[in-house]
Amino acid sequence: MHLDVYGDTLGAMVSAGALASSGNQVQLHLSSQELVDRLNKGRCPYREPGLAELLTEQRKVGRLSLTTCQTPPSEQSAVVWLALSPDLLDEAHEVLRELPTQPKRDWLVVNQSTFPVGSTEALQASLEAVGVGNATSGAVVSLPDLLTEGAALQGFMRADHWLLGTNVPWAQRLVYELLRPFNRRRDSIMLMLPREAEFTKLAINGMLATRLSYMNDMANLADNLNVDIDRVRQGMGADKRIGEAYLYPGCGFGGLSFSRDVMSLASTLQTSGMQAQLLDEVLHINERQKEALFRKLWRHYGTHLPGRKVAIWGVAFKPESSRIDNAPALRLLEALWAQGVEVHVHDPRALPALAEWAGERDDLILHEDPYAAAREADALMLVTEWKAYWSPDLARLKAVMNEPLLLDGRNIWDPTFMKDNGFIYYGIGRR
Structure with missing residues (x-):
C-alpha cells in the first residue's frame, strides 16, 4: 500500500x-x-x-x-x-x-x-x-x-x-x-466515533495527570505527618481498584504533549460551559510541585542561598529523552537563579536543549560528567531519574561535594542507605 x-x-x-x-x-x-x-x-x-x-x-x-x-x-x-x-x-x-x-x-x-x-x-x-x-x-x-x-x-x-x-x-x-x-x-x-476517540485521548492524560498530582499532594502531607509515602504508595497500589501505575510522587511532570493535552481538556470543559476545577487544580499542584526541591533547600539553609553552588542531575522532562518542554528543572533553575545560586548541571542528552533555552549565563555551568557537576556543591538535586543516577559512587560523590546534601526529586535513592553513608537526605515524602 x-x-x-x-x-x-x-x-x-x-x-x-x-x-x-x-x-x-x-x-x-x-x-x-x-x-x-x-x-x-x-x-x-x-x-x-x-x-x-x-x-x-x-x-x-x-x-x-x-x-x-x-x-x-x-x-x-x-x-x-x-x-x-x-x-x-x-x-x-x-x-x-x-x-x-x-x-x-x-x-x-x-x-x-x-x-x-x-x-x-x-x-x-x-x-x-x-x-x-x-x-x-x-x-x-x-x-x-x-x-x-x-x-x-x-x-x-x-x-x-x-x-x-x-x-x-x-x-x-x-x-x-x-x-x-x-x-x-x-x-x-x-x-x-471520531469525537469519542479524540476525547478519550485527552481524558486518558487528564486521568494520569490527576493521579500524579494527587500523589504529590499526599507526599507533601506525608512530610508533615512524619509518614513514609513509599509505604503508602505500595499499600495503595496493592488495592486492585487503584493499581500501581502513576502513583510515584516526585517534583512535578513535564513534557509538551502531556501538559498541553491536560490544558486542552481543561479548555474544552470551559468552552463547553463547564467548570474545569479539578484539572485547574491538577495543573496548579504540578506547577507548585516543581519548586518542591527548592523549598527543601531553602529551609535547610535557613533561607540564606545567595552565593551557594548547587548541582542538578537531570533536566530532561523524562528519562530517555533529550527534550526539556515544561520540564520541572526549568522552574527549579529560575527559582535558584532568583536567589543568586550558581547552578551546575549534568544530563546524558538534554544539555544542548538546556543551553539553547538558557542562553549564555555566568550562573549556569554545564558538565559532561555528573561528578564534575557535583564538585564543591552545597547540594545535589536529582530531577530526572536516568538509570545512570540510580547507583552513584557514594564515596566519590561525598568526597567532591562541599556539603553532602542530597535532594531526591524522584525518590530513587533509599533514605536510610544514604544517611548511613554520611549524606543528609531529603526526598518527596520519604523518611
Whole structure:
C-alpha cells in the first residue's frame, strides 16, 4: 500500500518507519528541506531507541522516501496520515484542500494529530469541499497518538490498544489492514466515533495527570505527618481498584504533549460551559510541585542561598529523552537563579536543549560528567531519574561535594542507605 505521512512529530516518524517496515511504500512529508536533508544523513531529531536505525534501514531498502509538505502525495497513494503538531490544524486543512482529485482516488485520511475534539469532523468537511469526501470515496478517521516517548517504537509495533474513531465501514476495514501487522497477538483496536476517540485521548492524560498530582499532594502531607509515602504508595497500589501505575510522587511532570493535552481538556470543559476545577487544580499542584526541591533547600539553609553552588542531575522532562518542554528543572533553575545560586548541571542528552533555552549565563555551568557537576556543591538535586543516577559512587560523590546534601526529586535513592553513608537526605515524602 502507498501512504503519505505528514508531520515532524515523533508520532509521524514512528508511524512512517513502522508502516514502511511492514512492506508499505511511505512518503514522509516534513516541514522543511533542512529537516529532509538531516534525516537523509541519518540524523534523527528524536533520541528515540531504535528510531534512527529504522528510518535509515527503510530509506536504504526504498520503502521510505522523504520530502517536504509542499510535495503532493504520490500518484499511487490514496492514504494520507496526518501526525502534525497540535498547533497545526490549519495546515492539516490545507493538506486536504490540496489533495489531487484526478485521477479518481478513494482517499482515506488518518488523523493521528492531537487536535481539539471535533477536528476529525471538520477535516471531513474539508475533504468533502474538494469533492472527494463522502461515505464511499473519502473518509477522515481519528487514530489518536498514544505513544510514550522513550518507548514509542515498541508502543506502535506492539500497541496495548488503539483508539479508532470512524463510522465508515470501508475506512474501518482499511485501517484494520494497515495495522494488521502490529495487531496479531490480540485485537487491540477499540472502535468508537471520531469525537469519542479524540476525547478519550485527552481524558486518558487528564486521568494520569490527576493521579500524579494527587500523589504529590499526599507526599507533601506525608512530610508533615512524619509518614513514609513509599509505604503508602505500595499499600495503595496493592488495592486492585487503584493499581500501581502513576502513583510515584516526585517534583512535578513535564513534557509538551502531556501538559498541553491536560490544558486542552481543561479548555474544552470551559468552552463547553463547564467548570474545569479539578484539572485547574491538577495543573496548579504540578506547577507548585516543581519548586518542591527548592523549598527543601531553602529551609535547610535557613533561607540564606545567595552565593551557594548547587548541582542538578537531570533536566530532561523524562528519562530517555533529550527534550526539556515544561520540564520541572526549568522552574527549579529560575527559582535558584532568583536567589543568586550558581547552578551546575549534568544530563546524558538534554544539555544542548538546556543551553539553547538558557542562553549564555555566568550562573549556569554545564558538565559532561555528573561528578564534575557535583564538585564543591552545597547540594545535589536529582530531577530526572536516568538509570545512570540510580547507583552513584557514594564515596566519590561525598568526597567532591562541599556539603553532602542530597535532594531526591524522584525518590530513587533509599533514605536510610544514604544517611548511613554520611549524606543528609531529603526526598518527596520519604523518611
